[in-house]
Amino acid sequence: MTESQFPQILKDYRDLESSMVNRIVLRTEYVEIQFKQSNTIYKYQRNVDNFDNNLQKVVDSKESVGKFLNNSIKQEELTLIDKIVP
Numbered sequence: 001m002t003e004s005q006f007p008q009i010l011k012d013y014r015d016l017e018s019s020m021v022n023r024i025v026l027r028t029e030y031v032e033i034q035f036k037q038s039n040t041i042y043k044y045q046r047n048v049d050n051f052d053n054n055l056q057k058v059v060d061s062k063e064s065v066g067k068f069l070n071n072s073i074k075q076e077e078l079t080l081i082d083k084i085v086p
Helices: 051-060 065-074
Strands: 009-014 021-027 031-035 041-046 078-084
Touching: 009 051, 021 051, 021 065, 051 065, 065 078
Parallel strands: none
Antiparallel strands: 009 021, 021 031, 031 041, 041 078
16 A cells, blocks of 8 residues: 555654553544554544544643543544554
């Protein structure tokens, strides 16, 4: 697949101050999350409209990104749709 075949990137969070999360990519159609313990990329569907804004607030305020993601998954604001294993 070429880069043009993937949904557009809205925001790419790299170098997060997180012990759990390596990278988060917000795409138009889904969210990609790579955790530090694995090279696997997890694709999640957003189930709430304000997820992107809430994530930005967490990053800006230097709150725990890992805790925010865990809560979002537990509250079903994010639903796993695929895993990409390199």
